[in-house]
Amino acid sequence: MPGMSAAPQSPAMSPMRRLDAVDDWFGRIQTRLAEVSAAPDARPATATAEAHGLSPRERRLSAGLMRVNHAGEVAAQGLYQGQARMARSAPIRAHMLEAAAEERAHLEWCRGRLDALGSAPSLLDPLWYMGSYALGAAVARLGDGVSLGFVSETERQVEAHLQGHGDRLPRADAASREVVARMQADEAAHGQAARDRGGIELPPPVRGLMRMTAKLMTGSAYWL
Numbered sequence: 001m002p003g004m005s006a007a008p009q010s011p012a013m014s015p016m017r018r019l020d021a022v023d024d025w026f027g028r029i030q031t032r033l034a035e036v037s038a039a040p041d042a043r044p045a046t047a048t049a050e051a052h053g054l055s056p057r058e059r060r061l062s063a064g065l066m067r068v069n070h071a072g073e074v075a076a077q078g079l080y081q082g083q084a085r086m087a088r089s090a091p092i093r094a095h096m097l098e099a100a101a102e103e104r105a106h107l108e109w110c111r112g113r114l115d116a117l118g119s120a121p122s123l124l125d126p127l128w129y130m131g132s133y134a135l136g137a138a139v140a141r142l143g144d145g146v147s148l149g150f151v152s153e154t155e156r157q158v159e160a161h162l163q164g165h166g167d168r169l170p171r172a173d174a175a176s177r178e179v180v181a182r183m184q185a186d187e188a189a190h191g192q193a194a195r196d197r198g199g200i201e202l203p204p205p206v207r208g209l210m211r212m213t214a215k216l217m218t219g220s221a222y223w224l
Helices: 015-036 056-086 090-116 124-140 143-170 173-198 204-223
Strands: none
Touching: 056 090, 056 124, 056 143, 056 173, 056 204, 090 143, 090 173, 124 143, 124 173, 143 173
C-alpha cells in the first residue's frame, strides 16, 4: 500500500546468507578431503614394507583389496565427522570425533600399503567422503541412540568385510595381512563402544540396505 515500506527481509531467508552457508559447507568438505588425502604416517611399520615376492597377479589382488579398505576408511571419516557435526549431545560429539581420529590411523596404514604396492587410492574417494558425511549428518538428526546404532552396525559389517579380505589376501603379502588384522580388531572395539554408549539395534531392512550400499562401494573401489 502507498506510504508503507516493504518489510525487511529476514536474515534467515536472505539468498546471500544461504550462499554463504553453502560455501562454508563446501569449504569444510574440501578441507576434510585434503586431510584424508595427506601423505601417510604409516603404522605399523610393516604398512610401508615393500611388496617383494609377489607375482604381478598377487600384487594386483592386494592393491585392489587395500584400495577398497582405503575407500572404506575415507567413508568412515566422512560418516563420523558428519555424525559429530549434527550430534545432539556434547559427549556423543566428542565420541564421534575421537573415533574419527582413531580411524585416521587405518587410513594411513592402507595408504602406506597402496604406495608400497605401486598403486593409488580410489578415484571415487571424494564421492565416498561426501556421501558418507551427508549420511552421517542425516542419521545423527534421528537421535544419539540411532546414530550410535548405525556406528555399531557399520563396524559389524566392516569387521566381517575385513575377515573376508584377510582370507583373500596372498599369503606372501604378510604386511597387508597384518594391517587388515589390526584394523579388524579395532573395528570390533569401536562397535562395542557404540553399543556400550547406548546404540540401538537397527531394523533388518536398514541393515540390508547398508550391506547393499557397501557392496556398491567395494565393487567400484576395487577397480577405480
